[in-house]
Amino acid sequence: MKESDRKRLHDLAGGRCTICRMPASEVPLQEAHIVSAKADGPRGDDPLPLNQRDTYENTLLACANCHHGIIDKDVEQWPVARLHAVKAEHERWVRRLNEPVSELSGNVNVRATGGDDVAGFRARRPTLVKPGTNINVDATGVRRVTGVEIGGSDG
Ligand SMILES: [Zn+2]
Numbered sequence: 155m156k157e158s159d160r161k162r163l164h165d166l167a168g169g170r171c172t173i174c175r176m177p178a179s180e181v182p183l184q185e186a187h188i189v190s191a192k193a194d195g196p197r198g199d200d201p202l203p204l205n206q207r208d209t210y211e212n213t214l215l216a217c218a219n220c221h222h223g224i225i226d227k228d229v230e231q232w233p234v235a236r237l238h239a240v241k242a243e244h245e246r247w248v249r250r251l252n253e254p255v256s257e258l259s260g261n262v263n264v265r266a267t268g269g270d271d272v273a274g275f276r277a278r279r280p281t282l283v284k285p286g287t288n289i290n291v292d293a294t295g296v297r298r299v300t301g302v303e304i305g306g307s308d309g
Contacts, residue, residue: 155185159210168248172241173220181217186225188212188237196226197234214241259284266293273300 155163163185169178190198191207202212214237216225225232258281266272274291283289293299 155208155210155213159213160185162210163213163215166245166248167215168251170215170244170248171217171220172214172244173216173224175244175247176217181219183215183217184221185213186216186221188214188234188241196229197237200234214244257282257284258287258289260287262287262289264289264291264293266291266296266299268295269293270297271300272296272298 167183169183170176171181171183187195187207188197189200189202189207189212190196191204192198193204206212225237262274264274266274272291272293274289274293289301291299291301
C-alpha cells in the first residue's frame with residue numbers, strides 16, 4: 155500500500171478497530187483487506203482487479219480478533235458492501251469525536267460544589283444555544299453563578 159494511503163487509513167480510523175472500536179493502545183491493529191488481495195481469499199471473487207486491492211479504499215483497520223475471527227471468518231455475514239458501510243460509519247463517528255461542541259440543545263445539567271465563582275456552561279468558541287435549551291445549575295453554597303458564559307478564553 156502507498157504510504158499516503160496507509161497514513162489516511164490510520165488517521166481516519168482514529169487509531170481504533172473499525173468493528174469493535176478498541177483503541178490501538180489496548181489491542182494491536184491490522185490493515186485488513188475488504189476484498190482479499192488474493193483471488194481465493196475472503197471476498198476475493200469480487201470483480202475488483204488484483205492490482206487495485208492494496209489501497210486505502212479496499213482496506214480497513216481492525217484488531218486481530220475482528221479481522222480473522224469475525225469479518226474474514228464469516229464472509230456471508232460480512233460482504234463487501236457491509237464492510238464499506240461500516241468503515242464509512244466508523245470514520246464519521248471518529249470525526250464527530252474530534253469536533254468541539256458548537257451547539258447546545260435539550261437539557262444541560264451542571265453540578266458544582268463549593269467555589270466562589272461558577273459558570274454553568276462556558277463556551278470557548280461561538281456556540282448556538284438553541285431555543286428551549288434548559289441549563290440547570292445545582293450550585294448550593296456558591297457565591298456567584300453564571301448560567302451561560304460565552305466567549306471565555308482562559309482556563
Ligand atoms: Zn476489533
